[in-house]
Amino acid sequence: MSEPSATEPSASLLSVIEPVAPADLAAVPSRRERLAWYAGTALLALVLVSAGLRIAEQDLGAPFYYDLDSLLYLPWVKSIILHGTHWHNDRLGAPGGQELYDFPVIDYLHFAFLWVLGRLTSDVFLAYNLYYLLTYPLTALTGMAVLRWLKLSLPAAAVGALLYAFLPYHQERFQYHFFLSAYWVVPLSLVPALAICKGELLLFPLAPDGSRRFRPFAPGALWTLVVGALTASAGAYYAFFACAVYAFVGLYAVVMFHTWKAVAAAAWVIAPVVAVGVAYHYPTAAYQARNGVNPITDRGPEEAELYALKLSHLVLPATDHNVAKLSRLRALYAANRPADGESGGSLGAVGGGGLVGLLVLALFPRRRRWPEAPLAALVLFLVLLGTVGGLGSLFNLLVTAQIRAYARISVYIGFLCIFMSVWWADRFLLTRTGARARRLRYPALAALLVLGYFDQTPWGWNWFNPHGMAMVRDHAERFRADERFFRKVEEKCPGARVFCLPYVAYPESPPVQRVAAYEHARGYLLTDTLSWSFGTVKRRETDMWLKDVAFQPPEEFLRRIVVRGFDGLFIDSRGFPRKADPARSEPASAFNPIDRVHTLYADLVRKKGLTLPEVAHEDGRQFFLDLRPYRDAYRDLVGPTAFEQQATQEREWIAPLYLKGFIVYDQVDDNEQIRWGSYDAHLMFVNPADRTRRIDFSFTLGVEVDGVFHFSFSGMPGLQWPEFDLERKTDGYGHAFHNIELPPGRSTLRIRCTPPESYVPFDHRKICYSIRHLRIVEK
Template identity: 30%
Template structure:
């Protein structure tokens, strides 16, 4: 303190009257603390972890049950005939033939009853979907060898499997349990899944895609892909790097299963990994994480090579067959995505007006990739992610985002969705890949990846709104509990956290109901026409097989190269497989893989005059001719009329009039009588192989 004379004086406190001290009891002597043993860290298999595991397991159980219920409703399974495939046309017959071959022979690579006498060698047509054929074997054992029941059963099984796989991805996205279950069920019932159906049964096996997308999400977040966690004796957690155990082993197994489930989904995941790795490096500055992501790509390529190794060895032994898998350079444009098509209702929407909107769009704006749709919930989620991505790019300065938070995950999903869209849309980056390898052409199939990301974005947006509502509720509660300022009154009531949870649960339930109703496409339901066609074919081929000796072979007209030849009168080359599906021992000329003399000789022999044609096929060993009238432009008149003269009227006609059968009879006997067995064998080789 400074006095008036300018001299600083020491400060003197002002004395205040204090109350007299209260007498306190004397402290009581307490015993010295007893040394107790340290409580050991709770082991990994403790009750807490078991309870957490049980809680997560219940989520998977709910997702499986709800996906089964949705499939039951969407496929109208209560009125389905399980002994008849849900789809019985085009590529569905090809997938069914793989089931038949696997159940009959143990594997799908060789079918001796097709392409007689050479057989069907599928090594000529590169095919790596081995996982689904393993499932075909399992389903064949379960159903006692009934391929139709096994075929239908596996398709229905893809629904709960897809839901279970999606739950894991969605939980990794930090979604709550109820929201993850709802979004997983909608992913399993995605329009893409129902459109692929049994026509592309192996593409319907989408259940490993969300599992593999977890690897992509980890790379984006800068999380490790290799190594395993171990708990030490003091309770701390250490990470031991190992490829053979823990997370590293899971990464290797996931990639192997993904490659064996289909080349497209594996390529999609590897492309997203290739984009995510440098982005993660730029954001997290971790070269070890970047190296881990690169090693994942290397492991994926090794799995690709392993899957193609049997076909490569076959080609080295028997020569390559480039004609078997010939794709046009313009296919990548025809089978690309439309962004507007993704947002429009799906084909055969349950609401006719919306279905007609899709027809209107597809008629005016092909290609066929325009059929791909996200569904209502997926479309909203995609727009949410698109808005988040644009906002982040246009915002000059951003608040730092906590790694692993909801906002961070939404940003990662937005980036992945944007990259996937840029790859798959018309004129997108996928076109550059198709220039290098035309076999990768159907980029619209990326829609299932975008669907997964969009549904996760929708769920996170829903929970973000709920979190804001919870914060506002807490703020209102604090305002309500505090005394209001003088002269003011507090308006509005409180909305408790239990009410918030109830609201979110209600919204999740409504989302599930609306999503299932929106995605219940009519094309997925088994039709009476399918059942009638299947029953007619079954009766026809049973009568043909009963009229011939065991192991007899029949020649199929018209000749159609297999696979992937032009459609005729709404029929495809896969219709040649119908005989295989309905017989046990009968052999057929059709469906041998094109591109080799042993299968292409059919095109030469059908061009011969009728007499020579019948004589040659009799020498080769055929016992009759089947004509598919519907696979011609004149109802089979140009094929059946020349056969009536030498063979007489057909002895078996299908109930729907589509197929007719002519036994060779005397023509075959005369051809066999003119030659010795040695001469006949040599002649057969000249016909089928072009050699003596």
């Protein structure tokens, strides 16, 4: 992109009616002036966010937000900074290690910035906070560059860029959705789309003789490849929305300009986004080709309704608005609303005004005029794509449901609407004549910035408010308390392998009692040598072993984890029922087992009252128990040979993996999750030993509706599997297969179910039966 000048010809190459742009009405700024405006805008953005968060009073070595999804991002950031990759982490997911190939994260652009910051500071959490703060000036800079390319005057571009950087969306995402708050690539990703809307067809630049020849190496074609790569590297959601925008503007330009070259230009812009995205997913494809497809993030089409955009969200005031009446209005709307999974997205008064104006123009078009006409069409498309029951819902139903949170498209709508509002204001101020009008231009733009900033940032609630930042300080204090606890744990048992209770699946699991999904990640974040059982991807073999062990009776649970090599046990009592009877014979995860573990150790060594070495958290609810004395006593009791035999048995535990075609819900029957199977499901058996083993296995099949369901089995060579029919029965039907040879590695049993013709599945995954009580016995 280049700065416009007053003498440049119109950028339109076709028949767009383009009025005189604001930049063409203002004096041409010098390079020094432009540099000063860009630097000043970035600096002001940094000052505003620093003052708003009262940075001078914050602990920059502690994350601003230390809960929920922030604990999902932070381990990736630490792994990137320390090891240069997030795909594999040896200190999570013990005893097997964490491998994220089933849960691909492709935010490589953000990882690169974090890696660089990690080279500048040795503190992972400081780098994490610094990048969040930098997302404000980065967004202001990219926004201003694009607004200048769109021919706003320098001061108006600065105002629009700052308002865009401080969208309510930015504060709402905070560090909770860390990478989504780094939306500074969005303005750049819109440039190719807006260029096509203007008639700049990229691959077909206008030659001096008026012809349009195919030139893939023209500057206009090449820079779109860079933009596409950046867009694909900034996260799946923004890449998807950008591609949707490109597809729409290609069709729009075909209609407006009557040339197929518009579609070719749009395809050229989409291609690098798709190509780079596919390349980023190659490790996942290669891994799953070897180990089976594990759809742990399988979404339902109905989720597009739950996390959809709402027009009301865009035009209503931001949550916790500074004006009490407006804040109450937003709260009143939000009360008891269905399908309000992502309730943010307010554009503020400036962006909201632009939205209303563009939608009015879309409904009452007068003539084909830049920029109103294409922006009105584009914004209308984005609203229809993201809204409840809109085009996105149809896309999720008919194509794929992996993109579910269409409310996030508001960050694209926000840029276009703020641009439109500021364009109108800028042009109005520049077309006024007289000395008084010229004197009022800068105060008017400053007032627009101040009022817009006041409207978009709830500084009466938290920003600039010494009491409002209590949440950040509370998170820092909890972080430091955890740091002290885990430092003591590491001093007590350096290099230890630690089992975490309660068992919490990774990723995207519901809370276990009062323990949120990623709470166990804190141990990894705050230690340097310890390895933790938490973090292995769910439904893989290590996860299945951890789950199987965690739901054993306490004595069996301890035996299995110590022979498997665990040196310590971390127990978060918030993950257990408040009231339980430890005297009952219950699984280890059914109650707070701290006292029970001490009792089992005392019984083992036959010394009443003896306890294991323990580290207690300041909150009195989290504990670490050193299991090395227990392991030594147990080894002495059974003898080294028997101990090693048991260790080998655990290492060679046959893992059943419910992969493609299975859904695992959190419903538990007799401490066992119920697995639901589709018409075609894959049950994989992993034999980690280097020998063929003979096994018997059994399970219970059940169907929930009337009718005859036909089952057949295949996929394991050399075995003849019977076919049979099932009808509904209260306790299901048990099935057993005997004397099966299981070779080393992975063996897949393919289960096919043919339901009755009248059967209607209860969701898109075509679930038609349940499988439970799977038992594997080696002969």
